[in-house]
Structure formats: structure tokens, C-alpha cells
Amino acid sequence: MALEGVLRPGHIALRVLELEPAVRHYTEVLGLHETGRDANGRVYLKAWDEHDHHSVVLREADEPGMDYIGFRVDGPATLDRLASAVKDSGLVSDCKWIEAGEHLQTGMRFRFTVSTGHAIELFAHKEKIGTATGDVNPDPWPDGLRGMSPSRFDHCLLYGDGFDDTVKLFREVLGFSLTEQVVTPDGLQIAAFLTCSNKAHDIAFIRHGEKNKFHHASFVLDSWGDVLRAADLISKHDVALDIGPTRHGITRGATIYFFDPSGNRNEVFAGGYIHYPDKPVITWHEKELGRAIFYHDRKLNDAFLTVLT
Amino acid sequence: MALEGVLRPGHIALRVLELEPAVRHYTEVLGLHETGRDANGRVYLKAWDEHDHHSVVLREADEPGMDYIGFRVDGPATLDRLASAVKDSGLVSDCKWIEAGEHLQTGMRFRFTVSTGHAIELFAHKEKIGTATGDVNPDPWPDGLRGMSPSRFDHCLLYGDGFDDTVKLFREVLGFSLTEQVVTPDGLQIAAFLTCSNKAHDIAFIRHGEKNKFHHASFVLDSWGDVLRAADLISKHDVALDIGPTRHGITRGATIYFFDPSGNRNEVFAGGYIHYPDKPVITWHEKELGRAIFYHDRKLNDAFLTVLT
Amino acid sequence: MALEGVLRPGHIALRVLELEPAVRHYTEVLGLHETGRDANGRVYLKAWDEHDHHSVVLREADEPGMDYIGFRVDGPATLDRLASAVKDSGLVSDCKWIEAGEHLQTGMRFRFTVSTGHAIELFAHKEKIGTATGDVNPDPWPDGLRGMSPSRFDHCLLYGDGFDDTVKLFREVLGFSLTEQVVTPDGLQIAAFLTCSNKAHDIAFIRHGEKNKFHHASFVLDSWGDVLRAADLISKHDVALDIGPTRHGITRGATIYFFDPSGNRNEVFAGGYIHYPDKPVITWHEKELGRAIFYHDRKLNDAFLTVLT
Amino acid sequence: MALEGVLRPGHIALRVLELEPAVRHYTEVLGLHETGRDANGRVYLKAWDEHDHHSVVLREADEPGMDYIGFRVDGPATLDRLASAVKDSGLVSDCKWIEAGEHLQTGMRFRFTVSTGHAIELFAHKEKIGTATGDVNPDPWPDGLRGMSPSRFDHCLLYGDGFDDTVKLFREVLGFSLTEQVVTPDGLQIAAFLTCSNKAHDIAFIRHGEKNKFHHASFVLDSWGDVLRAADLISKHDVALDIGPTRHGITRGATIYFFDPSGNRNEVFAGGYIHYPDKPVITWHEKELGRAIFYHDRKLNDAFLTVLT
Structure with missing residues (x-):
């Protein structure tokens, strides 16, 4: 396979001071789509051309910033292999597995802290909820875009x-x-x-x-x-x-x-x-x-x- | 590595009826740069943002069309591995190795004919002659672009x-x-x-x-x-x-x-x-x-x- | 004054075979705004950056085509002067005045037929209903644009x-x-x-x-x-x-x-x-x-x- | 006539500290074309879509700034009429006629100083030297544009x-x-x-x-x-x-x-x-x-x- 291993940044989890103004910003100004809220009050969002359930997760907190960024890998075997390699690298701390479902519609995530202090995750599964244009005879962009509407x-x-x-x-x-x-x-x-x-x-x-x-x-x-x-x-x-x-x-x-x-x-x-x-x-x-x-x-x-x- | 195996279409060899009008078209209208001519009279061209010595090769012939397209792979080991896999696939014919240097500044190429009748090549080395912007503090585009100047x-x-x-x-x-x-x-x-x-x-x-x-x-x-x-x-x-x-x-x-x-x-x-x-x-x-x-x-x-x- | 006399094409009156599909086309696809309907069932439309009440008038008829195009002149004196000049030119036929109000929110129109057979109008007054951005600290474009939204x-x-x-x-x-x-x-x-x-x-x-x-x-x-x-x-x-x-x-x-x-x-x-x-x-x-x-x-x-x- | 009186800003005369770096800036970076130099060492420039001989005049001086801006009017009668009206307005000072030819290929100019202190000119004639695309079957833009190439x-x-x-x-x-x-x-x-x-x-x-x-x-x-x-x-x-x-x-x-x-x-x-x-x-x-x-x-x-x- 020509593209393999870590595929892409799959989600970023951000802390916001007040949830609803943040949701309005990310949906109406930036133009993401809300795809769900979980029992912890977190809001899940995706851009219009993303198939996966979410790429941004917002959480209300006392301070803004990033909780973690998660990378999608190409499958469960790669997830296991990279988790081991990361753990054995001597370059990270706080390794742990997050159970499937802790993020809506997302499989197990392997989380670790890199030396710059950031929490990074790897995961191999997130439900594909598709895009508004669909995958059969699709238009190049969907109707009803709002705000900046990044893809x-x-x-x-x-x-x-x-x-x-x-x-x-x-x-x-x-x-x-x-x-x-x-x-x-x-x-x-x-x-x-x-x-x-x-x-x-x-x-x-x-x-x-x-x-x-x-x-x-x-x-x-x-x-x-x-x-x-x-x-x-x-x-x-x-x-x-x-x-x-x-x-x-x-x-x-x-x-x-x-x-x-x-x-x-x-x-x-x-x-x-x-x-x-x-x-x-x-x-x-x-x-x-x-x-x-x-x-x-x-x-x-x-x-x-x-x-x- | 996240990107591996076959990396990209690295060159396309086209037949043209008259060489000089073709060179004028590909340089002045399309806006490629001529990077060399070989002993067989072939003309080598590249686009401005390509580092490799050439991506288009023109040859004068009685009929237009494509002689072959060559794909750059990520290294010699991959070239050997894919050459074997292609040969053993039962899906191709006319497998052969083209010696290094047959294309200017290019290593060995493995050529085969696919069932649609097209000649395809794999190669692992071509000299990087760089771009006009260079790799140190580069401008986003070079001076002196001509024609359509694709990257x-x-x-x-x-x-x-x-x-x-x-x-x-x-x-x-x-x-x-x-x-x-x-x-x-x-x-x-x-x-x-x-x-x-x-x-x-x-x-x-x-x-x-x-x-x-x-x-x-x-x-x-x-x-x-x-x-x-x-x-x-x-x-x-x-x-x-x-x-x-x-x-x-x-x-x-x-x-x-x-x-x-x-x-x-x-x-x-x-x-x-x-x-x-x-x-x-x-x-x-x-x-x-x-x-x-x-x-x-x-x-x-x-x-x-x-x-x- | 540097710009005077005839100022601009002020309205075009088009015949359509069915009114509602036409209105949907001109509002949802082209992106004009409906500004009124009159007792004759005509529909009036304007583009988002036009201040005048309308620039397009649609009328249901058995055949498509243009009924007339009307030009806005810079004032009543110019309207009288040009009406006389047109009438006296020997180049037109069927001169007549259309009373104020025959078009919604529009003053008297002088209509004539030119030698190519087209009906042309001149008028000096149409109510300015303004634009969605207003004239005080305006944004460069309004919210809620639909379709192609020409200005x-x-x-x-x-x-x-x-x-x-x-x-x-x-x-x-x-x-x-x-x-x-x-x-x-x-x-x-x-x-x-x-x-x-x-x-x-x-x-x-x-x-x-x-x-x-x-x-x-x-x-x-x-x-x-x-x-x-x-x-x-x-x-x-x-x-x-x-x-x-x-x-x-x-x-x-x-x-x-x-x-x-x-x-x-x-x-x-x-x-x-x-x-x-x-x-x-x-x-x-x-x-x-x-x-x-x-x-x-x-x-x-x-x-x-x-x-x- | 629908467009009459003052037609457009026809030239701006700028002072520059050193002539040749200024000419390089206005030709190579901005992309104007040099159309002449006069006996006083002034350099005349025009943009590619302007027909008149020049729209920018550069003069070497100890201080930068604008000497004057000149407006093209629609003919000699208008020039006379506006010159009188300006002189009689009580709003200007230093009225004078500049003889034809003082600017290369330009007719008489009427110059006056407005209350903000700026010298303004009116003129009715400047030679049309045309554009590189010509007026017969013209391309939409000429070959050989340099720099920003405003029209x-x-x-x-x-x-x-x-x-x-x-x-x-x-x-x-x-x-x-x-x-x-x-x-x-x-x-x-x-x-x-x-x-x-x-x-x-x-x-x-x-x-x-x-x-x-x-x-x-x-x-x-x-x-x-x-x-x-x-x-x-x-x-x-x-x-x-x-x-x-x-x-x-x-x-x-x-x-x-x-x-x-x-x-x-x-x-x-x-x-x-x-x-x-x-x-x-x-x-x-x-x-x-x-x-x-x-x-x-x-x-x-x-x-x-x-x-x-």
C-alpha cells in the first residue's frame, strides 16, 4: 500500500470557556457540522468533506487550550504495532489505552504524552457517517454550507x-x-x-x-x-x-x-x-x-x- | 513510513511528429523547462516545482502517443520487490530491465506491459536537480515563469x-x-x-x-x-x-x-x-x-x- | 455633472411560460430577490446591490421573450428632453407615455419601438428600497445570499x-x-x-x-x-x-x-x-x-x- | 452624451528622490511602461490598458510627494468652460495655463491650487499611443506583462x-x-x-x-x-x-x-x-x-x- 501507517490528524480536542458560544463559533462562523454530544457534555463536530464521525471535540473548562490530538492509523494491527513502538521508544510518558466508545462512535485510542507536554492519541476506528454529497454521483460541494465551510x-x-x-x-x-x-x-x-x-x-x-x-x-x-x-x-x-x-x-x-x-x-x-x-x-x-x-x-x-x- | 512503495508518476514519454514545434509547445505554451537532450535526440523537460531531472520525455516518431509512463518508487529495495511481484503476478508481459543512464540522470528502470497494452516503468533513482526557488528560504514561486507554468x-x-x-x-x-x-x-x-x-x-x-x-x-x-x-x-x-x-x-x-x-x-x-x-x-x-x-x-x-x- | 442623461438599464420585462417555476429560477438559482407582485400578476425582482425597487419584471405569457427594456435617466427634465428628441428623431414608432404606477413604485415611463422592433422605455423615477447592507457602515455583502447572487x-x-x-x-x-x-x-x-x-x-x-x-x-x-x-x-x-x-x-x-x-x-x-x-x-x-x-x-x-x- | 465633463484622472506627477530606482520600481515591480523622457529629465509612464501617452510622471527632487494630479476632460470647450468656472469659484488660487507640449504629447493644461493645498490640472488632449493589444481583434491582455501590471x-x-x-x-x-x-x-x-x-x-x-x-x-x-x-x-x-x-x-x-x-x-x-x-x-x-x-x-x-x- 502506498499510504499506510499514520494516515491523518483525525481529531483535536479543545477546551472552551463556555460551550454554547464556542459551538456557535465553530458551526456558524467556521462552518463545521455538529454530529453529536456525549454524556460528559462534549460536543462533536466535523467538516463537510470528512467521512468520519468527528474531527473536533469541544469541552467546557476553566482554561482554553488543547486536551489532545488524535491520529487515525490504517488499521488495528498498525495501532498495536505503533502503540508498542511508542511505548518502547523512551520518548513518551503516560501511555494508556482509552476504551472504545469513550469518544462517540470511536474505537480504542492509545494515548501518550510527548516530551513537549502534549497528549497525542492513535486510533484505528471511527464510524464513517459520510458526507452530504454522498459517494454515488456526488456533487462537488453540498448545499447548505454555512460560514467559512472548510472541507x-x-x-x-x-x-x-x-x-x-x-x-x-x-x-x-x-x-x-x-x-x-x-x-x-x-x-x-x-x-x-x-x-x-x-x-x-x-x-x-x-x-x-x-x-x-x-x-x-x-x-x-x-x-x-x-x-x-x-x-x-x-x-x-x-x-x-x-x-x-x-x-x-x-x-x-x-x-x-x-x-x-x-x-x-x-x-x-x-x-x-x-x-x-x-x-x-x-x-x-x-x-x-x-x-x-x-x-x-x-x-x-x-x-x-x-x-x- | 507513512508514504511508501510507489510514490508518484515520475515521467511520461510521448511521441511527437516534429520535435521542435513540440518543444516550443511544451516550453512556451505549457511552460515546462527543458533540462536536457540525449544522444537519441530525446528532449527532457520538467515542471517548475519538480526536483527530479525530468517528468516529460519527447521523442520524434511517425505517430503520436505515449511510449510509456514511469513511476518513482521509494528506494532500490522496493524496486526489486515490486519488480518481482509484478513479474510473478501473471498480469503483465514483456518484463525487462532498462539500464541506468538510458534516460538522462536516471537509474535502472523495470519496464512491463500491462493488459491494456500500455508500457509501465518503475524506477528508484533520478537525479534531483532542484528548483529555481531552492530549498533555503525559498520564495513561493520562481521568477521567469512562462506559459501556463504548472507546478x-x-x-x-x-x-x-x-x-x-x-x-x-x-x-x-x-x-x-x-x-x-x-x-x-x-x-x-x-x-x-x-x-x-x-x-x-x-x-x-x-x-x-x-x-x-x-x-x-x-x-x-x-x-x-x-x-x-x-x-x-x-x-x-x-x-x-x-x-x-x-x-x-x-x-x-x-x-x-x-x-x-x-x-x-x-x-x-x-x-x-x-x-x-x-x-x-x-x-x-x-x-x-x-x-x-x-x-x-x-x-x-x-x-x-x-x-x- | 460627469454622469448624466441615460444612466443605466433600469429594468427588463420578460415573458415566461409559467410564473412560479420562473420565479424559483430567478430567485433560487440566479438569486434575485422578489420585491413585489402587482394586480396583473407580474412579479418584480431586484439584485442585492440595486437600490431601486426592481430591475426584472416577469409576466406569464404564451411565448417567452422580452416585452421591453427600460433605461433610468437622471431626472424629469432629461426624461422630457429625451422623449422629445426620440419622438422627433424619425427613428422610432409607437411612442407613448405609460402612467406612473403602472410598474410598482415607478414614475412615468416613455415607451417607443426602435427599428429593430424592440420596445424601449425611459423613466426618471423608481422608489429606492435600498439594500440589505444599508448605507451606513455597510458590510461589503449581505448575509443570506442565495444562488449565483449577482450584484x-x-x-x-x-x-x-x-x-x-x-x-x-x-x-x-x-x-x-x-x-x-x-x-x-x-x-x-x-x-x-x-x-x-x-x-x-x-x-x-x-x-x-x-x-x-x-x-x-x-x-x-x-x-x-x-x-x-x-x-x-x-x-x-x-x-x-x-x-x-x-x-x-x-x-x-x-x-x-x-x-x-x-x-x-x-x-x-x-x-x-x-x-x-x-x-x-x-x-x-x-x-x-x-x-x-x-x-x-x-x-x-x-x-x-x-x-x- | 452620458459621460461628459471631467472624464478621469489622467496623470499624476510624483517627486522621487532618485530617478532610476524609482523608474525600476514603477516599471519592474508595479509594471508600468516607460513611454518617454523629456528635456527636464522627467520620466513618463503608462499602464498597459491606457491609450493615452502617460498617466504617471516622475521627477527627481529633494522631497517625495505629489506635484499635481491632472484630469482629462471631454474636449476643448469643456476645458474652457471648467477653467472659467474654477477660476470664478472663489475656491482656488494660483490659476494658470500650462502651454501645450510642457508634458510630452499633451495639450494645454489649466492648473490651480485647491484649498487643501494640492495642485490640480485639467486638460483636454493627450496623444493616444494605444495599447499592445491594439483595437482590432484584440486579445484580452498583452504578452510581456511585468510586475503587478495594473491595467x-x-x-x-x-x-x-x-x-x-x-x-x-x-x-x-x-x-x-x-x-x-x-x-x-x-x-x-x-x-x-x-x-x-x-x-x-x-x-x-x-x-x-x-x-x-x-x-x-x-x-x-x-x-x-x-x-x-x-x-x-x-x-x-x-x-x-x-x-x-x-x-x-x-x-x-x-x-x-x-x-x-x-x-x-x-x-x-x-x-x-x-x-x-x-x-x-x-x-x-x-x-x-x-x-x-x-x-x-x-x-x-x-x-x-x-x-x-
Whole structure:
């Protein structure tokens, strides 16, 4: 099989300060679809082109941030194999199995904490509830789209110390490719963009003084025109804008960043390139960090660097 | 590793009636870059975002058409393993190894003929000559682009009988996924779209009465705006248009088709979706074939169905 | 005043075979807003960025086609002056005043028949009912848009004999500029694109054997991306497509044509250029008519030439 | 005639600190074409879709800024009539006629200083040197475009005191329409957007403490995709970016601002709406100034407000 092992970021679990304003944001502004609520009050959401039951899970809490991100692997055997390999890697802590059904319509999940402090999950099963266009003679997009209506949850960016071991785990144990990196003049890697697919990134890490910080969850749009429409919707809904529309040097994506009502950062973006594992790693020098992150401004805004949840 | 085995369509070898008009078409109109000529007079070309030495090879001949398409695999061990598996599959004929260097800057290639009559190659090495933007602090696109300037060769569509065995070979031996299919009321599969990646297709086959026919070679653009620009260039250069700009139902791509001076069909397109191997196969009914191929017209034009090389 | 005299095409009155399917087409597919119905059963519609009460009027009849098109002039004095000038021109017949209120919320209209057989109106008053965004701190577009949602009715194309006198009337009496023309090798003008504004056309005429034929009513979109979306909607709603997405050589517009349920042709388009009265007239030779009309195909489709209502 | 009197902004004369870097900026980055140099060393430039000999004139000087902006009127009689009306208005000073030929290929110009301190010109003749596409069977865009390649010089924004008299002159003497305004809670108008056409603005003024300040000269692009391309070019050429890509609330335009090497601000933009003189004036409240200027950010950046030349 040409695509195997870890397939994609399958869900991200976010903490929000108040559930209903958050649900309104993620459904009406971002444009995800609510697919269920569980006995713990968690709300499950998916984007219109995702077949799996959910890709975002919201939980009310005292502080915003990310509880965990879960990756879909290609089957139960891979789940067992990767769980063992992760456990034996010496690079993680707090390994445990979460029973099937703890997430709605989801099988067993193997959870562990990486050295940057983030909880990561692997799972092999989630019910496919399909999409509104169906799989027989489908239209290219469904009726009734709301808000920015990204087609998929795409990736997230996480900050933490213990950066090297986390990058090592993703590359050597989980089979991710390094697509792009930022290095200091001394050659220290301070940012790593990692993919398990042909996408420019499925997860990314920034070397940072504090563990377990969340920068943003990102969702994919079709076009630069959709980024403008997203920007207009941000203003129409009085959503807090971080920066954009602009382009990233890293990944080439055309992008806009904004905040959910609890202060968790969201991104919607379009474009990029097709990654292959034999493609040379793209390296950005720290002095070009401005251009790397925001290709047009060529400088970083304070909020982008310092607001983490 | 998450992406392994067959990685991508690495080169397509096309026959053209006159070399220099063909080179002008592929460089000035389509916008590929000439990277070399060999002792046999063949011309090698690549798209701007491809690192490998070439993705298109042109050869002067009495008849247009495709000589072969070659797929890049992830390394020499995979090349050996897949060569054996292909040879032992009972689904191919005319297996042979082509020595390293027969293509400029390319390692050994394993060539075989599939039951639809097409010559297919596997190879594990081609020199990376890089891109004009480089891999250190790169701009998102290079200066000096000409013509439509697609970023990559993307896929091809082939017609032939012996369809079932060819599809079987790609799925079961080479590890491709079936993303979309067209079926008759009797359930006969008459078109198969196959991928070895997250792309909607890397190769596709149509069941057809005659073996070894070539429908088109396709190159990927960034946006629907680029499709309009390509359409304008087709008219400015008096290139023979087949159809477009339009959208495919199958793969959702926004597209335009045209002919090189020898009558080989080219496509440039943008968009589509992110495929995963666990995504349900999309099925189109034969009666919806019009909408499947040309989503807006909902009917097929004669040229598209009958002009093959 | 820099813009004066005839300001714009203010309304087009179309005959439809069945009213309710027509209303569904013009509201749900095209995306106009119904603003009223009168005692005669006529339905009034406007586009989202038009302030006037209506720009399209639908009437149920046995045959499709255009009853008349009405132009808004800059005030009552201009209306009187132009009515006299038209009457005295010797170029029209059937002059009459239509009383205020015959159209909902519209003042007196002066109606006349031009030599191509079409009924044309001038009027100086129609109630401004405003737009959903309002005129105070407005958003760039309103919520709740449906269908293709053009911002305005833009122009129409009419066919008829008596072509020269009609063009003369529009240029010499009504003050329109000729922006583009198609001429035969003998220098006979066979198409004339006329504007009373900076737009590439406000009305256009084709020399034709039969009087009083209607080719299409056109509505303006923001972008080529909106043309793709319109094309998708045409397919999703199973609307009869004429041709597109494509580009016109004449006016440079990016366009798509389709039919309402009664067979009246509609266009939605984006782009063009800024016309000024001192700009040279653009001339197309008849042998380049294909490229002039459909810049990509460079040939005319039969339906486009022959289907008139 | 439907379009008459003042037709358009015909040229803007800018001071630059060093001529050759400025010429490189305006030709290679912005993408204008140099059409001549005069005995005083001034450089004349035009955009690709302009027929007149020039729309931008550069002069080397010790300080950057605007020398004057000239408006094309519809003929010599109008020039005389408006010159008299301006002179007699009591709203201007320093009236004088500039002899024909003082600008290359340009007729007599009537120059005057408005109360905001800016020199304004009217002229009725400039040689039409045409465009690269020609006026016979033209392509929609020419080959060989460089840089951002706007189609036209569009408008400028000027700051000064004496604001009310200047706005009065443009509206009452020169026949411009007010399309949009910004007002304080007391009803004081602090910004006025004025048009002599169907465009959302041909010139705009901001009430300001100091006379004769220049904010930006603006050039029009076809699409939001072209704005992204312009943004990329700004970074590729290391041009100083002010702000963008973003959207204006005022005029709805999608825009980006940057500086020429002397510090004069340039804008390229796309989109907007079709203005008519009977359209209600759009009013923005001062408290919504952020949203009015930068619809997405909803706040003004310091550079935008304070950097004037």
C-alpha cells in the first residue's frame, strides 16, 4: 500500500470557556457540522468533506487550550504495532489505552504524552457517517454550507520544550517526514513541520520554554477567494482577528488566523504544495523567520508569537 | 513510513511528429523547462516545482502517443520487490530491465506491459536537480515563469481492453487505491481512477476496445484563475482546444484540455480533494457519465471520447 | 455633472411560460430577490446591490421573450428632453407615455419601438428600497445570499433588422458610446456594443433577419470564482446550460450562459474594462467572430447563434 | 452624451528622490511602461490598458510627494468652460495655463491650487499611443506583462486642511459625485470619496492639519488573485509593505499598500461596485473608521495614518 501507517490528524480536542458560544463559533462562523454530544457534555463536530464521525471535540473548562490530538492509523494491527513502538521508544510518558466508545462512535485510542507536554492519541476506528454529497454521483460541494465551510480539519501547531524528542518520535517512530524547518545560526532546529501524507504538514512544533502549549488548529479551504470570504465573515461576526489574509513562506499556504470566543487560535488556509518523502527538506534561517511565517509582512506580529492556550 | 512503495508518476514519454514545434509547445505554451537532450535526440523537460531531472520525455516518431509512463518508487529495495511481484503476478508481459543512464540522470528502470497494452516503468533513482526557488528560504514561486507554468506533472488517462487485469495489478500489486469508478447498470466497471498518494488520481483507465491508447497527460495548476489564464494562452497561441474551462464531477478538478501540435491531448487543472485509503470509493453510474466527466455541460463532446493517440 | 442623461438599464420585462417555476429560477438559482407582485400578476425582482425597487419584471405569457427594456435617466427634465428628441428623431414608432404606477413604485415611463422592433422605455423615477447592507457602515455583502447572487442587472443583447437606425438612435439621440463592433469584409456593421457609462456595454444589438428577438439578459458577478460557482449551481439545479464558463473576446468578460425554464437566455459574468468615450472603438472582423464571442473556443456554438426568444 | 465633463484622472506627477530606482520600481515591480523622457529629465509612464501617452510622471527632487494630479476632460470647450468656472469659484488660487507640449504629447493644461493645498490640472488632449493589444481583434491582455501590471492608474488620496472648500469645488464646480464619507459624531465630514464616473472613487480627500499632503496613488488590478500576486512580488522585490492584502469597507476594494523607494505610497486593488449619481451616499461613522478603512483588521495601523509625502 502506498499510504499506510499514520494516515491523518483525525481529531483535536479543545477546551472552551463556555460551550454554547464556542459551538456557535465553530458551526456558524467556521462552518463545521455538529454530529453529536456525549454524556460528559462534549460536543462533536466535523467538516463537510470528512467521512468520519468527528474531527473536533469541544469541552467546557476553566482554561482554553488543547486536551489532545488524535491520529487515525490504517488499521488495528498498525495501532498495536505503533502503540508498542511508542511505548518502547523512551520518548513518551503516560501511555494508556482509552476504551472504545469513550469518544462517540470511536474505537480504542492509545494515548501518550510527548516530551513537549502534549497528549497525542492513535486510533484505528471511527464510524464513517459520510458526507452530504454522498459517494454515488456526488456533487462537488453540498448545499447548505454555512460560514467559512472548510472541507477538512488539516493540522495543528504546538509549542513546547522537549522539542527534539518529540520531533524524533514523530519522524522515527510514527513515520512522519520533515517538510520544513527553521534553524538558528548555530544550527539549532527551532521549528519543525511534519507530515504523514502528501500535505505540506499534518502537525508542527515550535521550540518553546513552556510545555504543552497550543498555537492553532487549522482547517483547509479551496481557494484564495475563500480566504477573502473567511476574512469578511470574521469582520461580519466580530471575531477577533489575529493576522491575514496573507501567505506563509513556510508551506506557501494562503492563510488567515483568528480566535474562537475562548481565545483558542484557528486558521483557515488554501494552497501549498505536494510533498513526497524524497523531496529535500526546506530550511529557513532564523533571521528569515518573518518571511517564513508571514511572507508579505516579513515580520512577526506579537500576538502571533505570544498568544498561546 | 507513512508514504511508501510507489510514490508518484515520475515521467511520461510521448511521441511527437516534429520535435521542435513540440518543444516550443511544451516550453512556451505549457511552460515546462527543458533540462536536457540525449544522444537519441530525446528532449527532457520538467515542471517548475519538480526536483527530479525530468517528468516529460519527447521523442520524434511517425505517430503520436505515449511510449510509456514511469513511476518513482521509494528506494532500490522496493524496486526489486515490486519488480518481482509484478513479474510473478501473471498480469503483465514483456518484463525487462532498462539500464541506468538510458534516460538522462536516471537509474535502472523495470519496464512491463500491462493488459491494456500500455508500457509501465518503475524506477528508484533520478537525479534531483532542484528548483529555481531552492530549498533555503525559498520564495513561493520562481521568477521567469512562462506559459501556463504548472507546478508538476500529475497523472495520465489511458484507454485499453484488458482493463480488469490492469486495474487489479495497480490495486493489488502496486498498492494503488481506487478513488472513483464508473459502472454500467450491470455493474461492469468502465473507468477506474487510481492513486498511490493523497491525490484524487495518479493514473486512470477507461475500458476500451483497442489496446494501448493514450487519452491525456495532466499537469497541475494552483487555482481556477490559472485555468482561465491557461485558456487565454491557448487562444493567444492558437493551440487546439478540446474542452474547458470546466469542472470534472470525477475528482472535482477545474480543468481545461487541449492538444499539442502532434495531437497528443494535454490537461491542466486545479483543485480536487484529499484522498485517504479508508475513504469510500466514489461510484458514478454510466447514465451520469456526462456529469461525471464534465460537471457543467453534463454531456460528453465527441472529441473527448474519440480522439486518442 | 460627469454622469448624466441615460444612466443605466433600469429594468427588463420578460415573458415566461409559467410564473412560479420562473420565479424559483430567478430567485433560487440566479438569486434575485422578489420585491413585489402587482394586480396583473407580474412579479418584480431586484439584485442585492440595486437600490431601486426592481430591475426584472416577469409576466406569464404564451411565448417567452422580452416585452421591453427600460433605461433610468437622471431626472424629469432629461426624461422630457429625451422623449422629445426620440419622438422627433424619425427613428422610432409607437411612442407613448405609460402612467406612473403602472410598474410598482415607478414614475412615468416613455415607451417607443426602435427599428429593430424592440420596445424601449425611459423613466426618471423608481422608489429606492435600498439594500440589505444599508448605507451606513455597510458590510461589503449581505448575509443570506442565495444562488449565483449577482450584484446587478447589467445589460441585454437584442437581435433585429433595422439595425442601423437603432444603433444611430442609441448613439446620436440617447448619447451612448459604441465600445465594440463586428464588421464584415465589406465594412457592414453586424454587431454593436453600446454603453451609457464606464461599463463595456449597457445594451448590444446584432443585425438579424427578424425583428424584435431577444438573445439574453445579463447580470454581473464579482469574480471568475463566482462564475465557477454559478456553473456548479447550474448543474446542481439541472438548469439548461448554453455555454461556459469561458471568456468573451468582446468586452473581455468571463461568462456563462444558461436558460430560464421558459427558454429565455440568461448570462452571469465578471470582469471587463473601464470604458471612456474617448477610447477608440474596438473592431472585430467577421472572420474572427468566433474568437470575438468565445475567446477560448474560437468558434460559435449553434445554440448561441440560433436560440432566440 | 452620458459621460461628459471631467472624464478621469489622467496623470499624476510624483517627486522621487532618485530617478532610476524609482523608474525600476514603477516599471519592474508595479509594471508600468516607460513611454518617454523629456528635456527636464522627467520620466513618463503608462499602464498597459491606457491609450493615452502617460498617466504617471516622475521627477527627481529633494522631497517625495505629489506635484499635481491632472484630469482629462471631454474636449476643448469643456476645458474652457471648467477653467472659467474654477477660476470664478472663489475656491482656488494660483490659476494658470500650462502651454501645450510642457508634458510630452499633451495639450494645454489649466492648473490651480485647491484649498487643501494640492495642485490640480485639467486638460483636454493627450496623444493616444494605444495599447499592445491594439483595437482590432484584440486579445484580452498583452504578452510581456511585468510586475503587478495594473491595467490603469485609478485614483489618489490626498490630505489637507481647507477640506470643505475642496470637496465643494469637486462636487459643485467639477461635477463629481460623493460616493462615501466619514463623519464625526458632530456630523463633521472628515473624509470624502469622489467620483466623476461609475467607479467608486476617482479622487478622495481626508481632513488633515497640514496642507498639500499625499497619501497614495492607486492602480487597478483585475482580481483578488492579482492582489496576492502583487503581495508576493512586494516580498520578492523587498519593497516596503504598508498593509494588505485586505479589503476596504469603503469602496469594498480588495487591496494592498506599499511604498516606492522614495516613500511615496502606492496601492493596487481590485473590485468595488458600480456607482451611479442617484445612489445614496454611503456614510461611515468615525467610530467605525477602522472597519471603514481596513474591513478585516477593523483598526488602523499607525503607518497608514501618519506616513504622508
